[in-house]
Amino acid sequence: MDFLRPASWEEALAAKAEHPTAVPIAGGTDVMVEINFDHRRPEYLLDLNRVGDLYEWEVGEDRVRLGASVPYTRIMEDLRAELPALALASHTVASPQIRNRGSVGGNLGTASPAGDAHPALLAAGAEVEAESVRGSRRIPVDDFYTGVKRNALAPDELIRAVHVRRADGPQQYAKVGTRNAMVIAVCAFGLALHPATRTVRTGIGSAAPTPVRATVAEDFLNAALEEGGFWDDGQAVTPSVARRFAELCAAACDPIDDVRGTAGYRRHAVGVLARRTLNWAWEEYRGARRGTEGAA
Amino acid sequence: MRVHFTVNGRPQEADDVWEGESLLYVLRERLGLPGSKNACEQGECGSCTVRLDGVPVCACLVAAGQAEGREVVTVEGLAEYAGQRSGDGPPRAGGTHSQAGEDTRLAPVQQAFVDAGAVQCGFCTPGLLVAADELLERNPMPADADIREALSGNLCRCTGYEKIMDAVRLAAARQSEGT
Numbered sequence: 299m300d301f302l303r304p305a306s307w308e309e310a311l312a313a314k315a316e317h318p319t320a321v322p323i324a325g326g327t328d329v330m331v332e333i334n335f336d337h338r339r340p341e342y343l344l345d346l347n348r349v350g351d352l353y354e355w356e357v358g359e360d361r362v363r364l365g366a367s368v369p370y371t372r373i374m375e376d377l378r379a380e381l382p383a384l385a386l387a388s389h390t391v392a393s394p395q396i397r398n399r400g401s402v403g404g405n406l407g408t409a410s411p412a413g414d415a416h417p418a419l420l421a422a423g424a425e426v427e428a429e430s431v432r433g434s435r436r437i438p439v440d441d442f443y444t445g446v447k448r449n450a451l452a453p454d455e456l457i458r459a460v461h462v463r464r465a466d467g468p469q470q471y472a473k474v475g476t477r478n479a480m481v482i483a484v485c486a487f488g489l490a491l492h493p494a495t496r497t498v499r500t501g502i503g504s505a506a507p508t509p510v511r512a513t514v515a516e517d518f519l520n521a522a523l524e525e526g527g528f529w530d531d532g533q534a535v536t537p538s539v540a541r542r543f544a545e546l547c548a549a550a551c552d553p554i555d556d557v558r559g560t561a562g563y564r565r566h567a568v569g570v571l572a573r574r575t576l577n578w579a580w581e582e583y584r585g586a587r588r589g590t591e592g593a594a
Numbered sequence: 595m596r597v598h599f600t601v602n603g604r605p606q607e608a609d610d611v612w613e614g615e616s617l618l619y620v621l622r623e624r625l626g627l628p629g630s631k632n633a634c635e636q637g638e639c640g641s642c643t644v645r646l647d648g649v650p651v652c653a654c655l656v657a658a659g660q661a662e663g664r665e666v667v668t669v670e671g672l673a674e675y676a677g678q679r680s681g682d683g684p685p686r687a688g689g690t691h692s693q694a695g696e697d698t699r700l701a702p703v704q705q706a707f708v709d710a711g712a713v714q715c716g717f718c719t720p721g722l723l724v725a726a727d728e729l730l731e732r733n734p735m736p737a738d739a740d741i742r743e744a745l746s747g748n749l750c751r752c753t754g755y756e757k758i759m760d761a762v763r764l765a766a767a768r769q770s771e772g773t
């Protein structure tokens with residue numbers, strides 16, 4: 299095994315081009331487990347810890363450019379207002395020690411259906427900035443997950459950053475597990491209200507071969523909210539609308555039975571999480587509306 | 595490969611390190627610092643917790659090469675580290691070297707674990723101490739929820755955690771009294 303230590307992004311890209319089989323290592327919270335248990339013996343490890351740019355983020359007017367290696371702890375503490383769903387999701391990852399090292403870039407690299415960043419990124423709206431010596435491209439996160447633990451990166455590409463849409467309304471993230479800390483999701487759900495475009499977006503984790511959006515449920519809800527004038531008068535979401543939304547979210551799942559839960563349980567739980575997160579987010583939206591009306 | 599980094603304030607060098615080796619292995623097997631424990635090697639138990647440039651991490655999940663040029667604090671150096679932080683040096687009861695077995699000084703959080711009876715088999719203790727000490731550095735008056743959160747990555751199979759909670763509360767109280 300060789301340990302490659304690029305000191306800059308350009309050097310990292312050059313190393314990856316020269317050794318496309320090299321395994322990048324950022325926080326190491328996935329890679330080291332595989333090496334410790336002999337599940338993986340890469341020819342080259344490509345250490346990204348010395349590439350400082352990957353630990354930086356920039357808050358733009360309508361997007362946050364999040365460096366690939368920014369650890370979850372920073373997202374939880376410093377980007378709560380801009381990226382609420384991702385901050386909530388980050389807080390559910392493992393433990394403080396893991397959150398101090400683990401990153402969204404690593405979560406995307408692993409592309410596990412259970413990765414907690416994914417539903418939040420899908421709901422918020424995000425693009426993955428992938429780069430190689432051949433050039434740079436932006437991959438919409440919806441197209442990034444291509445199969446169980448597979449992603450759209452080419453062998454010579456690295457993730458440089460994730461561009462996440464800044465929240466323009468309330469966002470929620472909820473996860474089902476057997477305890478609060480150190481739990482891989484049985485299933486998870488991210489939801490973002492986008493009052494600026496009067497749309498709701500979703501992300502489902504651990505209930506299909508890849509993280510997915512519940513697009514049929516979104517279309518139904520968007521139409522129901524628009525037709526009922528809900529965005530304008532800030533009335534509570536009708537229970538029948540919430541129920542139908544939950545059913546359609548459950549129907550968007552394609553889960554399996556495994557040690558963490560059965561397919562049937564997952565489908566049911568996703569419906570429950572969908573209804574709850576919608577109600578939480580919508581109540582926050584109504585509260586904020588009342589607040590601004592009161593001030594006017 | 596050869597790896598250089600600072601451990602408990604002293605420059606260290608490890609030779610013939612295998613590229614896939616963890617920082618934990620290097621500390622324990624190459625540098626003679628067995629304080630950080632190896633239990634799960636998968637980030638689940640926290641018994642290998644060390645500070646890497648000040649940040650608590652699982653040493654079993656840091657590749658040795660990633661520690662190159664960085665500062666590591668292990669439980670062996672905790673008394674000295676806590677002493678430097680408080681500015682008045684650690685309480686002295688023995689030698690001055692932070693090597694295994696040579697140092698009998700205790701950090702306040704270590705003394706609190708002893709006094710509160712928070713140590714049974716002791717296997718989880720080094721990791722808990724490093725995590726608890728970092729909490730008290732960051733948050734001198736933690737609420738119970740803060741303590742639980744800070745220690746949520748550390749498993750203990752013996753104590754049922756209540757005595758550990760007592761120990762951290764005790765260390766915080768003593769710290770705020772300045773004793």
Ligand SMILES: Cc1cc2nc3c(=O)[nH]c(=O)nc-3n(C[C@H](O)[C@H](O)[C@H](O)COP(=O)(O)OP(=O)(O)OC[C@H]3O[C@@H](n4cnc5c(N)ncnc54)[C@H](O)[C@@H]3O)c2cc1C
Pocket residue numbers: 321322323324325326327328329330331346366367390391392393396399400401402403404405406407408412413414415455456457458480481482483636637638
């Ligand atoms: C005890 C434990 C509990 C965990 N709990 C959770 C949990 O609750 N939720 C969750 O989502 N995950 C969990 N994980 C998994 C892991 O922490 C996350 O997937 C984390 O986001 C990985 O980030 P990392 O920086 O450590 O990645 P690494 O381990 O460094 O890398 C992961 C993968 O991404 C690739 N990669 C890393 N950076 C890049 C890049 N810039 N470009 C291209 N590829 C890259 C690597 O080659 C590797 O394939 C847990 C892990 C452990 C050990």
Ligand code: FES
Pocket residue numbers: 631632633634635636637638639640641642643652653654655
């Ligand atoms: S040995 Fe590192 S977390 Fe268990």
Ligand code: FES
Pocket residue numbers: 712713714715716717718719749750751752753
């Ligand atoms: S005292 Fe035995 S594991 Fe904690």
